[in-house]
Amino acid sequence: MAKPKKSTATKNVPNHYCSLPEVQGRDLSHIADRYRLRLIAKLDRMWVNGTQLTYYFFKQPAQWRGGSEQEQAVRDAFAIWKNIGIGLIFREVDSPEEATIRIGFDHAEGSWSYVGRDCIDYASSPSERTTNFGWDLTTEYGKDTALHELGHVLGFPHEHQNPRAGIVWDEEKVYESLGGYPNYWSREQTHWNIIRKIPASTVDGSEWDKDSIMHYQFEAGLILNPPEYQNAPLIPSPGLSQTDIQTIQTLYPPLAPSIPTLFEYESQRITIGPGEQVDFVIKPTLSRKYTIQTFGRMDTVMVLFELRDGFEEYIDGDDDSGFDFNSKIKAHLHRGREYIVRTRLYFSSSQGSGSIMLY
Template sequence: MARKKSSAKKPSAKKSSARKSKVVAKDAANADVKICALPPAPERDLAPTMDPFRASLIRFMDKKWVNGTALNYYFFRKPAAWRGAANQEQAVRDAFQEWKDLGLGLVFNEVEAPEDAEVRIGFDQRDGSWSYVGRDAIDHASDPRKRTMNFGWDLTTPYGRDTALHEIGHALGFPHEHQNPNAGIVWDEAAVIANFSGPPNNWPEDQIRHNILRKIDPSLVEGSEWDPDSIMHYRFGAGLIQQPARYQTHSLIPAPGLSPVDIDRAAAFYPMIKREPKLRSYESQRITILPGEQLNFVIEPERSRLYSMQTFGGMDTVMVLFEEIDGQPFYMDGDDDSGSDFNAKITVRLRRGRRYILRLRLYYAMQQGEGVVMLW
């Protein structure tokens, strides 16, 4: 018996290709939005003869804050272009609160003067959305008249809420996830440049390379896991990514909100602060922690005078002193000895009856447990 022929017509290659193009175009449209553009900041210059492991630890932690830091943020009221509407400011407050609700050791405070803030926020709609990364805000943008963060579109939409979380993630020291060298992303560079040089972003090629095509130094990345759902990941339309192959025909659109990996990374670097032991005059405390870990000490001076606190031993540390007022830490002084042959040292006048917190994070130690910190 002859096989019965189907009456259905097989679609022509031309029609199939046309349908595929429509799907790709529709999928790409979901990702075709304005995106964050990081301001350029010079990378730290380390001696070329430095041990690579030591250098990688310094670079990984260099932009992160000492845990327990109070990050004060300020909304500009002038010029008028930088002033945000009440609902836009509230969206940023809500995003700070969402990060804080993770139980982080950082403190977020809104302040009324720009000179009191590490994070200074504008809402210039002509300038896109961006933020300095972590301590770059004080290392490269310390002028209180300058913004360290800007929002350039509505933050009350689902995408806008993610934008606020994303920029605050940068302020905490987290880089772009799509530039993770472990992601295995192979770009169609010509397509990426063509896409982002046009609307709605209209970026020049150097900005596209800086924010998308450039892979960040592997030493700046925690672990080897790529998280395409990270709040620090851009959206990308279909066809901009060649590998993984799925994204040749599908957009990469991260799930909304903070991902489980985002939460784990933030909690690992900024865990809740445990009870701090006291650091007394002329008593040394041994530093037995691992790279990336932190010690916190309470200092309650017995009399008002000039004090010095210093680390001793072959190690790289960042040491920051805060005064605690009404339960809130206020920055006093700090020293970062990483990459140098010197030890961190702070000399400052302390007053009897006041409470101070010394926070010390270890980058690298030539031998674990050989270092100490001392107050005199």
């Protein structure tokens, strides 16, 4: 999905749309605390800040190959997101085995992407794509398509499915429109990508942003409410909206220039709020198997990286959110090497009630 310039919007021509893979969300029904549930659901697919997202462009099979111009359009989109000033790092690699994000350009499949950490949870094989681009990315519509799909990679759902948008669809007209040219979607695909409302807990009270890069544009006649779109198309402005920028900066703020050291057998208190993150560098004194563990009544996701040639390589991670035990990683660490452990807090029974230890 992308958004053309307003000067072309009045043509009211049906557009190609992004179709998300259908995945089964995590079962959080056992969580009775609604505030805890909301925090976990909102952050469930987000990366820990500072994660290096390596990406690869498939060259084989031939129908997955994009060519230099299409690949450059994706690089440009990564740069736009990065230049907002976020803490995530994007790096192109030469093999799918090294890549977290694996990109194809199969025009027969349209454009789609897994959302956030679904990229590693549901497409773990190096032979699988996590993202596909199904049309030309060098047009104005295509440039926003690239931004949109990478928005999914960063963890964002479709904005038009925000339950606070107040959109009431003329559902049969939506099914009819998306079932024809150029998408040819089944009713199930249309329901998943348009009619379905995402859980209110995942949007954390955010208001509808009709100009979000994550919003489809819609031709006239598909929307019953808000009434201004009954007889006029809904055309978001091109590019990232101000809300897009503010949201990504909140979730992935710039990294601190230096981080403290987590020493062996010294407990470090965690004094952060929901959605915030604490990072430590580890410099092992011995080459042996270590345990890194959080303590306290907290829901956290903890990820361990090794610093190699200036880049952080993923080692292991653990997400304890929604359960009454703590994040724990056991890994063999080597003397003379450096590691970074990053821990994002979903929920704590009281701020500052936890700690982290290396032993």
